[in-house]
Amino acid sequence: MAATLVSSNKIFGGFQKVFKHASSTLGSEAKFAIFLPKCDGKVPLIYWLSGLTCTEQNFITKSGAQAHAQKYGVAIVCPDTSPRNCNVPGEDDSYDLGTGAGFYVDATQEPWAKNYKMYSYVTKELPQVIEANFSEVVDTSRCSIMGHSMGGHGALICSLKNPGKYRAVSAFAPLCNPTECGWGQKAFTAYLGADRKAWSEYDATDLAKTYAGPPISALIDVGLNDEFLNDLLPDNLHRVTNDKVKVNLRKHEGYDHSYYFIATFIEEHIRMHSEALK
Template identity: 55%
Template sequence: MITKSGALQYLSKEEIALVTPDTSPRGCGIEGEDDSWDLGTGAGFYVDATTEKWKNNYNMYSYITSELPQIINASFPIVRIPFDNTRVSIFGHSMGGHGAIMAALRNPNMFKSVSAFAPICHPSECAVGKKAFTEYLGANPSAWSVYDSTELAAVYKGEMLNILVDQGSEDSFLKDGALLPDHFVSAVQNSSKFINLETRVQPNYDHSYWFVQTFMEDHILFHSKHLK
């Protein structure tokens, strides 16, 4: 994110501090944590794991929404003098987009805005999401809905939430059914009084950081508008 997204020039201009947490714990010594790209190291899916194998280390939801904000507030004068903890937004790419939207929907007063590049929108209904949720949360799908943006959006009744989603038309994950943005759009219709959603399909773009880099300025300006 820091080296590939091209965000720094826009952040500097808008005077926004960007925090880029990792996508999972590292080096936990859990059997199989490095066996595949979509589970374990690099793929925490922003849940608090409940299964025996993962629950002691894989608590990315609590880390992002509770522990990390406390660390930032206590450690970085740039956001502390003066600090207004209501001027916070969140965004992400792919699995990170899932995490950003999900965290915002679960914490209605925490973020001014949320945006995502090609997010995994309905993890309970796609292969990569089912794999991760089964490992981290168990085989019962009833435990998955609290970490699923589509399920959360369908019943959201919190503070008005502004969401921007960009999706490339030639994204292989979109074509393989891993992202399911149409499910999320349909779910938001049930909560349209509480969610202001803007979706954009970018012709000929894939899932890569070239896609992210091209539209990064739009996302920074989107958040800047709501933060300021």
């Protein structure tokens, strides 16, 4: 479970660090970024899941989140979006499958099943790595999760599939009903096979219909100038909300799918998470 430091940069009084470790879940070396604010005592933790083509770098270099994480006294962990350099046939053939496109599922189909297990990595192995290496400064029992696009999908399903594990969940432009959009159908067919019942286990809209855990309230922001809005299907999720799963869906005129959109509203998300993590 030991993690090796790759880089460390001081920012807003805290430190933005990147680590690598040998992942038994992914069968490869994995990287993650962690922002550690300057604080007395242990701080709670937010997991951030990034979107298609991203690594652990995109959020930490583009979102401006560190200033807000320092202000509210929270650590933020950003894993990579897929295994790397596993020599899986076809993993580098397209941007929306394979490298940079793990979709936060546990693949069951060849040739993906051995390595592409990002769901288990994010929900099981990564928290163990954080606990093993940062327990003196991070209170891993107080955690929440958020993400963008494919990572917004990941944040929603991780929360819905693990009742009570995350104290808050939010997402920017998430894939809310991937079984009904092209990106999701392509990835789920490759990773999970043709059985749509298996797909539903990783679809936030389908999971919300049967969720029976503690009440969840999700904050979701989408931009109305998002070129991928027809693939995101946030209204599908919003329509199935109930007493157990409530969605605060906010639609913003003029904003697109980019990190400019994320940077605009990231403080509101971090503030919401920090309140839930107190």
